[in-house]
Amino acid sequence: MPQSLIHGILDNNHGSISRAITLIENHQTPPEPFLSEVHANASNAIRIGITGPPGAGKSTLTNALIETYLANNKTVGVVAVDPTSPFTGGALLGDRVRMNQYSWDDRVFLRSVGNHCNLGGLSNKAQEIGDVLAASGKDIIFYETVGVGQGEHDIMNVADICIVILVPESGDEIQLMKAGLLEIADLFVINKSDRNGANRIATILKNILHTVKKADNVEPPVFNTIATKKDGVIELFVGIQNLLKSMSINGSLEYRRLHRYKERVLSLIRLNLENSFWNTDKINQLNQATKSLDKIVLPPHLMAKQLLEKQ
Ligand SMILES: Nc1nc2c(ncn2[C@@H]2O[C@H](COP(=O)(O)OP(=O)(O)OP(=O)(O)O)[C@@H](O)[C@H]2O)c(=O)[nH]1
Ligand SMILES: [Mg+2]
Known part of the structure; x- marks a missing residue:
């Protein structure tokens, strides 16, 4: 990998970022000086995992959050992981992200990657891609992944915090418990709250969260949103920032990053x-x-x- 590619990334050149991600996707282990340079410049970005059932509104909500972060002078990278597609070099999956309005905005970089049937490999790659985005100066990195019952656990290992998106139809109490989502979620969103049952499911969820304490004893907050109308997005943004602040104060952010480093x-x-x-x-x-x-x-x-x- 030429030195110019590293300079390109550090200069936030989106063409260079894109080429580096393609190299990572294609199993080409970047040479050591590249990884060191990227790592040395990649420490500060916040990594946020967003998961939930197919069509729950993950991309629409991510899109709305991008706007809010931009309005707060933060730059953003998005890695959309599609567990149903093989790696394609990023070209064919672009429409899944549906955020093309940012194509010419150097504050936002979007990329879709496939799963390649190997979640262990995926989480390494997803982290390397996150490092490249962080080295380019992006403040916030979103990982969007479809939660289909298992894969989200692996992809969630790459994030500082995990947001689980549900919809009013997401089912009764027992289904929520079974879904194993309680352990991975730091924050819940009931999106499509313009539909019937949004308050009901929020209440059920809050009751469960109150009785079943997670290992860290922290009760994840629950937000209601209508992503298509940007309703509740500011509240969600504030909720995310508050969560990050308290995790930074109580040491859990550092703990997770250390754990992630060790796992890698x-x-x-x-x-x-x-x-x-x-x-x-x-x-x-x-x-x-x-x-x-x-x-x-x-x-x-x-x-x-x-x-x-x-x-
Ligand atoms: N009524 C309603 N529709 C919504 C809302 N948010 C998103 N949608 C619609 O739901 C559909 C799916 O939205 P996406 O953002 O693509 O959902 P997704 O979770 O990213 O979907 P996948 O990536 O395919 O799993 C789109 O037609 C959106 O316009 C909402 O709050 N209310
Ligand atoms: Mg999507």
Whole structure:
């Protein structure tokens, strides 16, 4: 990766940012000086995860929040992660974000990425992409991802705070509990509050949050919005900023960032060890041994031991 690309990113050149993200998406590990430069310049951005069911209004709400952050002199990057599409280099997924009014605005950078069926890999990439955006000077980075029951847990590991968006139709008490959303949400939004049942679901949710305390004992606030009319967006913005402030004071923001750093190191080590372990010989041995069920003679732990001891 040429030095000019790094300079481009640090100068907030959106073409350079885009090229760097494509390199990351295409599994090309950027060279060490690049990563160091990016990391050295990437510490201050706030990373906000936004998840919720398909069509809940995540993009519309993100769009409205972008406007509010811009009005408060903050610059914004958005990474929309589409768990149903493979990586495409970002070109085809653009319409999913539906925020093209910012194409020529150098205060806002938007990018869609696919999932590539590998959430461990995805969260590393999503973090590297976040680092690039942070190094370009973006103050706020949104990760939008469709919450379909599991993937959001992984993508949420990349954010400082997580916003879960529900709609009045999001179901009864039991469904909310089952969805496992309580543990990941720092803040809830009931969007489409122009529809029937918005107050009802907000009340149910608040009751649940009051009785089921999270590990950190903090009760996530609940906001009602109508994203299409920008109703409730200022209140949500203030809620986010207050949450960040209290997390910064009580140390949980620092704790999460440290945890994230450690997880990244651990996952890179895992990746590295696996890559250096497997060679054609070992892959062949495992494939031979697992050709059919009646070919299997060793219990799994002995098979693993044999492979581990192989030179
Ligand atoms: N009535 C109503 N419609 C809304 C509201 N917010 C968003 N919508 C509409 O809901 C539809 C989906 O909105 P998106 O913002 O694309 O939802 P999304 O969650 O990003 O969707 P995916 O990324 O496809 O999962 C659009 O037609 C929006 O105009 C709202 O507050 N009220
Ligand atoms: Mg969307």
